[in-house]
Amino acid sequence: MYIYDSVQKKKVPFEPIISNNVSIYVCGPTVYDDAHLGHARSSLAFDLLSRTLKAHGYAVTMGKNFTDIDDKIIKKVEETGKNMEEITSFYITRYLEEMAALGIARADIEPKATESLGAIEAMIQTLIDKDDAYVISTGDVYFDTSKDSKYGNISHRVADDEDTQSRVAHTSEKRNPKDFALWKACKGEEDICFDTAFSKGRPGWHIECSAMIEKHFTGNEEYSIDIHGGGADLLFPHHENEAAQSRCATGHELSKYWMHNGFVQIDGEKMSKSLGNSFFLKDALKLYDGEVLRYYLNSVHYRNDFNFSEEELQLNKKRLDKLYRLKKRISPGKASSINKNFKKSLLDTMGDDLNISIALSLIDELIANTNDALDANPKDKALKKETLANIEFIDMLLGFGGKEPFSYFQIGVDDALKEKIETLIAERVEAKKSKDFVRSDAIRDELKAQGINIMDTAEGTLWEKA
């Protein structure tokens, strides 16, 4: 299969460092607030990657961290009076619940910064010993970017020391303007800090990921992991710095491939805290089913920016509905074996750097063809069973279409309403029998007013929630 490597800036054949095994590390969230749609998109992108690799026969080990030591978390501690652990565990739990609602599998390894302090300290000490890092008078530890001749290779930034335009304030004790903090010494007594040989303090953001990767992945003599992922905004400086410190500490490259997902935008602008245009996942999940959100957020290629709109979401729901209508048509039943050509086409297109657009069009084609065949021969049992198997495969590979089809169309309808609907439908069937179309149409309108659409089929009158 092929993936797009954002360091080489092109689509390249994927060859794992250890045959048939794939190690992926994705930068996870800093747990100081609720996850927004952007977090969802990143998780979704790499979930899709993991599923695709597995479907291609690879054994995948996925790592995704939680940054649970950070300035913003400390700020939250000060604001709320709660302790750090209370805050981080609350948001971690919430994050995992929301990702589960989107059909995202848990990572195999979910390291936290607080649980990786030993590895972090060891890596910093190694760098200090090699003089690739240095301690300044305050106790802060900086990485010396001039010691890494390849610094800049990840983001393709010119490794000059000019950066006169940079908005980063310079610390006078830094050897080079580009040097970044590996360790921040604590300033006051109330600071949350940990003891080390070099100073009392806490880790910088970049070192966490490098240390966690070294702790949990073995890699080979050339690379620590196969694929390092994250949002496009992490390319610089985060991934550049990770790569540099790991290279200097271990003597080999951090990751063989780098993949970055595009942003979720609102009205053409990146969704972010500072712009105040965040759409939180918890709010989105109140309004829409997780599966619909998943389908929608995955409908645009992972590398492209995604302009979120509720209208588009509704249109995408209609597209998903068609899959479920077909499933309704062939349910209940037992799946037989999948259509080989369909499976191959889907695997091939997803294997081409996750070409979801083609994958979705293949599914639309399957739906149309199957409906057509079923129109011609409604009792084609073999086709029904094969289609069920095809849909099972879609669910496994792409993560939608797995629900029981009748319940899919009844999401958000309570039992009382269900009973009322059934009663009205029964009444309408009687009215239709006696050709009382005025009454039957009135019932249909009444249901429609409540967001319930009905359709008369060969199998009887069916209803769905709009």
Add this chain to the structure above:
RNA sequence: GGAGCCAUCGCCAAGUUGGUAAGGCCGUAGAUUGCAAAUCUGCUAUUCACCAGUUCGAGUCUGGUUGGCUCCUCCA
């Protein structure tokens, strides 16, 4: 100021190595239906922001113009 990405039908969106524009929504004509809905069939970009170049041939390559976004500060 520096670096990069993007620009395809009314809307969303595919389009590796250049070879003659997927799919969805909407619209529309029909089949089916008591009428609808659902389903199916047909139609719907000689054209890929603009200008120039390379080529037998470019949405795809090169240069430029315009517009949008992102990174250089925490960020998925």
